[in-house]
Amino acid sequence: MxxxxxxxxxxxxxxxxxxxxxxxxxxxxxxxxxxxxxxxxxxxxxxxxxxxxxxxxxxxxxxxxxxxxxxxxxxxxxxxxxxxxxxxxxxxxxxxxxxxxxxxxxxxxxxxxxxxxxxxxxxxxxxxxxxxxxxxxxxxxxxxxxRLFSADTPDIAARLVAIEPWVRADRDVAELFDLHPGREVFVIATGPSLEQHYPALRAVAGQPERPLLICVDTAYQPLLKQGIRVDLVVSIDQRISTRHLPGLGSEGVVLVYMPLADPLVVEGWQGPRYVGYSSSPVFQALRQRLPRAQLHAGGSVIHPAVDLAVKMGGRRITLFGADFAFPQNRTHAGWQDGELGPQADVARHWVLDGHGQRVKTQLNFRSYLCELERYIASRPEVAFFNTSRSGAMILGTTFHGDFVQ
Structure with missing residues (x-):
């Protein structure tokens, strides 16, 4: 042996x-x-x-x-x-x-x-x-x-009550499904490697015929500061506030959210709003009263963002900033170390990057990576591309020849 x-x-x-x-x-x-x-x-x-x-x-x-x-x-x-x-x-x-x-x-x-x-x-x-x-x-x-995601948890129960009027008023995410059959989609996350791609994304965003741009909530502000406007932003986390998703300037940008979203974010959003659920039991009662379509969930906002890209018709999906790790000992693009979670210095775990080398990460990032890889394996009809070797190696993706760094 x-x-x-x-x-x-x-x-x-x-x-x-x-x-x-x-x-x-x-x-x-x-x-x-x-x-x-x-x-x-x-x-x-x-x-x-x-x-x-x-x-x-x-x-x-x-x-x-x-x-x-x-x-x-x-x-x-x-x-x-x-x-x-x-x-x-x-x-x-x-x-x-x-x-x-x-x-x-x-x-x-x-x-x-x-x-x-x-x-x-x-x-x-x-x-x-x-x-x-x-x-x-x-x-x-x-x-x-x-264990923390139960409808009986006081803060979760209060959030579900507060958001229900918006869920009732806003449109079903299913209305977005199949709107762009065969269109290329860029899904943009907030890993440190995103910063390498600002110029390329800015150039792409200005083209009349371009891929659909979907970003996760924490990537919205960094992209705006770089002059990059996306088509859709996806948010699922109750901790995301108007600091991350300010309503000012959001005209024309679609917000897709799940019912743990901050009502102040939803109320202030000036673009179209769509709501959906995950399969989580936390939404069971609300789902029965107000049926809406589901998006895949795996612990991170990257999962419903990728699933939305597929359900909208995407068959070539390119991931930006999907690092699931702390390359260059940094946690996120566009935010200070530790602003969106633990600091990189406290990380005691590792994954293999696109070079086959160990890179620091944390346990929940590894779980999110596992769930994304499982999702990719379940969609053989879709081609998935990654754009950075400095983050975690994502099984089922190939490196995009035009963007990989």
Whole structure:
């Protein structure tokens, strides 16, 4: 078995035995067997199970005790680490079981269910398996991340009540669907790489025959300051205020929003307004009273913006500023570091950029990237292009020859 990365971290073999790499324990140092049985108990009694990470073999042995298990797929998250374990400890008990199939996690484009992911190896995953690691973490954190988005949460409930008159009055986003069949669409986000494209976007925006320009809410002001007027702006976040989306000068620009939008933003907007929902349960009651079309949601405004581009008829969609990372140690284009979220200096996670190098990011950005990649994979009829190698590599896109930097 050949690893894709060599373990360069300090390695400590502890008694009993245990393994620690740079302070990261692969297993419990107190009772490995009990820990493995606790982990196994979280998995259903299914004939096929998936284990991400190899550990020291304890969880594999616990799962193989199940008489109804016919196949156990063990997905390696760090090849060099697995090779090290093989050198230090005998793993034949589970490796020779005919029900076990061993493979690299990164060899498959998507995670497999039901699964258990060993926490230590999510931290130690190598570059080759990073995309699957990100999907595993995103899936594991899903219910935790959604805990704040409940219609019973006081601030959410108050916002839904305040916005309802506007939802009732404004037009259904479905009216925009299929208006531009086959038209090229630029979807503009606020990653730092956007600043590289201001001159090109300014030139494109002034052309009579040009792609449709859709931007996310936080990109609207930076683009305006550069003299770039878009056709549509998409907003979903209750924290977006008139500071981000001022009404002055918005004539002729379409606002597409979801019902967590600030009523002051909606009231002040001078261009046409359209409203839609996501599939989130937070909108269930309002959706029943006031039916509107849905846009795809994956945690970030980039998801409904891209989905809108597709549903309007776009078949060539080019992404600008979709970095999902902090290239050059910056968070956003057109805003000070930390104005729209955590500062770049506190980032402790990474993704691979378009050069195959690690670039700093945060966990929620990695989840947003996973969801966009899944969406792109579900739309094979659409060609997606990226314009920067400095941000995260986006599976399913190709680099646009006229804009890539």
């Amino acid at each position: 050949t690893g894709h990365d060599q373990p360069k971290r300090p390695v400590t073999v502890l008694r009993n035995p245990h393994l620690s790499i740079e302070g990261i324990q692969l297993t419990s140092r107190h009772d490995r067997t009990r820990e493995a049985h606790t982990q196994a108990a979280s998995l259903p009694e299914a004939p096929v199970l998936h284990l991400y990470g190899c550990g020291l073999g304890d969880l594999q042995l616990a799962l193989l005790q199940r008489p109804g298990l016919t196949r156990l797929y063990v997905h390696i998250l760090n090849g060099a680490l697995f090779r090290l374990v093989l050198q230090l400890l005998d793993q034949q008990d589970w490796l020779t079981d005919p029900r076990v199939e061993l493979l690299y996690a990164g060899d498959l484009p998507e995670i497999q269910l039901p699964f258990f992911a060993l926490p230590a190896e999510l931290v130690l995953a190598d570059d080759y398996n990073a995309k699957i690691r990100d999907r595993l973490i995103s899936e594991t954190h899903l219910s935790f991340n959604n």
